[in-house]
Structure formats: C-alpha cells, structure tokens
Amino acid sequence: QVQLVESGGGLVNPGGSLRLSCVGSGFTFGGHYMSWIRQTPGKRPEWVSYMSSSSDYIVYGDSVRGRFTVSRDNARNSLYLQMNGLRVEDSAVYYCARGSSFSGLDTWGQGILVTVSS
Amino acid sequence: EDVLTQSPGTLSLSPGERATLSCRASQSVERRKFSWYQQKPGQAPRLLIYGASNRADGIPDRFSGGVSGTDFTLTISRLEPEDFAVYYCQQWDGSRFTFGRGTTVDI
Numbered sequence: 001q002v003q004l005v006e007s008g009g010g011l012v013n014p015g016g017s018l019r020l021s022c023v024g025s026g027f028t029f030g031g032h033y034m035s036w037i038r039q040t041p042g043k044r045p046e047w048v049s050y051m052s053s054s055s056d057y058i059v060y061g062d063s064v065r066g067r068f069t070v071s072r073d074n075a076r077n078s079l080y081l082q083m084n085g086l087r088v089e090d091s092a093v094y095y096c097a098r099g100s101s102f103s104g105l106d107t108w109g110q111g112i113l114v115t116v117s118s
Numbered sequence: 119e120d121v122l123t124q125s126p127g128t129l130s131l132s133p134g135e136r137a138t139l140s141c142r143a144s145q146s147v148e149r150r151k152f153s154w155y156q157q158k159p160g161q162a163p164r165l166l167i168y169g170a171s172n173r174a175d176g177i178p179d180r181f182s183g184g185v186s187g188t189d190f191t192l193t194i195s196r197l198e199p200e201d202f203a204v205y206y207c208q209q210w211d212g213s214r215f216t217f218g219r220g221t222t223v224d225i
Contacts (some may be wrong), residue, residue: 017144035215044206045163047215059213095162101210104153106167106175111162 001108002026004096009112016086018115022096022109031073031089033100036081038092039111049081059090064090086116119144123201123209132225137194139221141207151198151210154192157220158203167192184189197223 021037024047049070050059056071069082079096094112097105114117123142130138142173145180149170155163165174167183171176180195184224202225 037215044217044219045208047217050215060212076129084210097162099165101215102169103175104165104208105155105215106162106168108162111192 004098004107004109005077006094006096006109006112007108009094009114011115011117012086014086014088014116017082017084018086018114020083020094020096020112022081024077024079024098027098027107029077032077032098033105034072035077035105036070037097037108038058038088038090038094038103038114040092046068046092051076051079061080083114088116090114091116094095120219121145121211121216122209122218124205124207124221126221127219128222128224130224131197132196133199135197137192137201137223139194139205139223141162141190141192141218142179143188143190143209144168145211147188147190147211148182149190150183152190154183154190154207155206155208155217156201156203165204185210194223 003025006022016117021046035050037045039045050060051070067098069087072079099105125140139163154167157163166177166181170185171183182193184191204220204222206220
C-alpha cells in the first residue's frame, strides 16, 4: 500500500542540526510533489517546505527559510529535510506528505518528533 | 490576520446529525487549490476534499465540500461515531500552503 515513513528525529540543542528522512513505498515516488509539514500539540499544522517531483521548484515557509533545506533522491524514493540553526520553537512533530496544490496532500507519514531543548 | 478563518471553533453534535463547517478566506482563493482535512488524536491529518469539492479516494459520500466566493464549507450529512475529530481547511496561494485553526466536532 501507499506509505511514507519518516526517520531522523530526536533531541537536539538550540543552534544544532538534524536531518530528517522520508521514504515512500507503494507508488512512483519520482512522479509526485512532496511537502514537509510540522505540528505542535493542539495547534494547526504548519507548512514547512514544498518540492516538485524533479526538484526544480522548491519553496519554504517564512519561519524556516534560510535555515532548512529540502532535497530528494528519487532513485532512493526518499525526501530529506536538513535543519540547521534549530530553535526551541522548531520543536514539533514533522510529517512528510505527498501531493500538490491541486491534488491536496493525499498521503502523510506517521510523523517524527523533533525536540529542541538544552 | 489569519488567511483562513474557520468557524465555529467547536461544534457539539450527536451521531446522525448534520455538521456544517465554515472556512472564510481573507483574500481570493483558487478553489482548485483548496482542501479539507480530518485529524484524530495521535494521527496525521487525512485528506477529505481537494479542489474545494472533490472527495479524496476512499472518503464516504456523506462528506461534501462547497464554495461561494471566498466562503468554503464542509458538510457531513449524517455524523458517524468515527467522524468526531478536528477538521482543518487549507489553501495554496501560489507561494505557500496555509491551514485554518481548525474546527473540533465533538459529542
């Protein structure tokens, strides 16, 4: 079945770095736009980044632009999020999701927890 | 100012009743790029409606989406026990996705 699985989360000090990975299965990964979204308990989801299937279109949310970098390796069915200069307010559950602005985000991973704290 | 304003914040209903959720955009929104999601505790959001009125794969036909100008609605015709959850609207404005604050549908 169609599935996304995130990994790489954990506890990191403020100012530190972390790299999240998302592996897709059950579908042609290279044919889909992908996003990262994060969410803190009781709050609405916050979109982080959006990437085209061929990596030629990438956009970031205002709160992470310049600190986070999204990339993908279609041969490995993988999406990545390199997070540098982490702040306490970056603490959240991070989801990867498949889909475009037209199709909606139709498949989500189970989420991975990132905690930024000293 | 929120780009998407959802109302009400909480909707208290019983199984079998009809639920009408609202999402008002502060600016013009391409209806093709508007979606609704359902989220239950401990789970990722689930796509219900895309393109303002198209049901996603596997979504029961008791869920429907509509739009009038910048006012979007999600209607659940007859609430089932599994429908009690938080619902978010979302839009793409050409450079970012934004989500509304959500409507909780509870018993």
